[in-house]
Amino acid sequence: AQSVTQPDIHITVSEGASLELRCNYSYGATPYLFWYVQSPGQGLQLLLKYFSGDTLVQGIKGFEAEFKRSQSSFNLRKPSVHWSDAAEYFCAVGAAGGSQGNLIFGKGTKLSVKP
C-alpha cells in the first residue's frame, strides 16, 4: 500500500527567503504525485502534479517540485516566499495501477511567513 510522509509539521521562513517542503512516499512503482495547498478555512487547491517525463515540474503561484526516484521524494520549492504563501501544504500519492481514485495524503506541513 502506498504511504506519504511529510517530516516537517511546521516551518517558519522569512518573507523573500527560499522554501523547500519535504515529501517522501512509499509505493512499489512510479505513482502519481501531487502537492496541494490549503489556506485557513478553505478547501484544497492543486499546486502541481507529476507522473512521468521531466522530473522538475512547474506549478501555480511560482512553485515547483522535483521528483527523485532514488530517494522516493517529491519536494516542493519556491525561490522567494510571499506572505500570502502562509498556509498548510499537503503532498499526496495516487496509485498508477490497481485501485483508481485512491489518493493518499500526508499529514501536512504548516508554513508560517515572517515579515
Next chain:
Amino acid sequence: EAQVTQNPRYLITVTGKKLTVTCSQNMNHEYMSWYRQDPGLGLRQIYYSMNVEVTDKGDVPEGYKVSRKEKRNFPLILESPSPNQTSLYFCASSLSRGSGYTFGSGTRLTVV
C-alpha cells in the same frame, strides 16, 4: 463555473440521528471521493468512486455509506453518527487518476 458543491457547510447534530451530506460536481468527472480532515491526522479517504455504481473503501470507511447513482452526485451518509465522526469533510472529483482532485469547500460536522 466548474466546481464541486457540498451541502451543508456547517452541521450540528445529535448522536444517532441519520444525516446525509450532499456533493455534486458539474465537470462530468469520472472519479469522486470523500475525505475527512482532523488536526494532526491530515486528510484520510473515506470512500471513492470510479464511476456510476462503482465505489470502494478508503482508509476510514467505518460508520459511513456512499452511493453513486448519477455521475454528478456522490452523497455521504452517516446512518448513526457518533461524536468521533466530528470532523471537517471534503468531497472531491477528478477527470482521471492523474489529473488530481478538485475539492469542495468542506462541511464542518459536529456530533454531540
